[in-house]
Amino acid sequence: MGSVTEAGDFTTWLRAMLAALRGDGESDVPCGSCTACCRSAQFVHIGPDEKDTLAHIPSQLLFAAPGLPRGHLVMGYDERGCCPMLRDEGCSIYAHRPQACRVYDCRVFAATGVIPDQPLVADRVEQWVFRAGDDERRAVRAAASFLADHPELLPTDAPAAQRALAAIKVHDLFRGDTAPVMDDVRRRLRAMRDPSRPRPQPGPGQSSPRR
Ligand code: SF4
Ligand code: SF4
Numbered sequence: 449m450g451s452v453t454e455a456g457d458f459t460t461w462l463r464a465m466l467a468a469l470r471g472d473g474e475s476d477v478p479c480g481s482c483t484a485c486c487r488s489a490q491f492v493h494i495g496p497d498e499k500d501t502l503a504h505i506p507s508q509l510l511f512a513a514p515g516l517p518r519g520h521l522v523m524g525y526d527e528r529g530c531c532p533m534l535r536d537e538g539c540s541i542y543a544h545r546p547q548a549c550r551v552y553d554c555r556v557f558a559a560t561g562v563i564p565d566q567p568l569v570a571d572r573v574e575q576w577v578f579r580a581g582d583d584e585r586r587a588v589r590a591a592a593s594f595l596a597d598h599p600e601l602l603p604t605d606a607p608a609a610q611r612a613l614a615a616i617k618v619h620d621l622f623r624g625d626t627a628p629v630m631d632d633v634r635r636r637l638r639a640m641r642d643p644s645r646p647r648p649q650p651g652p653g654q655s656s657p658r659r
Contacts, residue, residue: 451575453478455555458581462559462588465616468551475553483538485552488566489529491522493548504544505533559585560592562612583623590622591615594633601637614640 455461467473494501494510496519505523509532513520526532533541557564558576578585592615595602602614618636621628
């Protein structure tokens with residue numbers, strides 16, 4: 449491992465992450481000068497209710513989001529894989545950035561051990577080191593391993609972010625020494641896939657100001 453970056457107290461981080469995923473708050477990643485996720489050829493989801501964000505992105509950069517109801521859009525990336533709103537000094541619409549960027553937190557990969565699909569993000573993730581929260585960390589890792597061993601629950605070729613978030617969301621079923629009840633895990637994952645509740649997936653995004 450190269451340089452090390454303090455990822456914070458694990459229990460505090462996990463609570464905040466779960467709240468952000470419920471739509472209750474934003475991630476607060478100490479990104480520093482990193483812009484890896486904004487330079488990783490990712491599509492950013494923007495929901496129909498994100499009026500302020502939509503008002504700050506040129507319409508020619510937005511496209512209908514595949515598989516989601518009408519009104520859900522995505523913003524693409526340029527020929528270098530960079531978000532078109534990224535500038536040398538950082539996100540040019542930081543105060544108006546999409547919800548997907550507000551909840552994105554690459555520490556989910558460090559927490560779960562899932563390898564990100566984007567090499568730049570993977571390099572960044574290697575630097576995170578959490579403090580404390582050993583029991584919860586074990587539960588999160590156990591959930592990620594369980595899902596990796598059960599592709600019938602979640603395909604192993606699903607996006608890494610989806611696999612990491614799934615492990616976070618079901619981790620409480622893996623606390624203690626008792627084996628999880630398969631149906632409980634299945635039910636929880638099914639609820640995550642409810643198409644009537646499209647959620648911002650962790651796409652590119654910067655979660656804390658560094659500018
Ligand atoms: S969230 Fe994105 S910008 Fe922030 S540290 Fe992670 S990869 Fe870098
Ligand atoms: S935070 Fe989001 S909108 Fe801003 S540059 Fe990064 S990916 Fe683009």
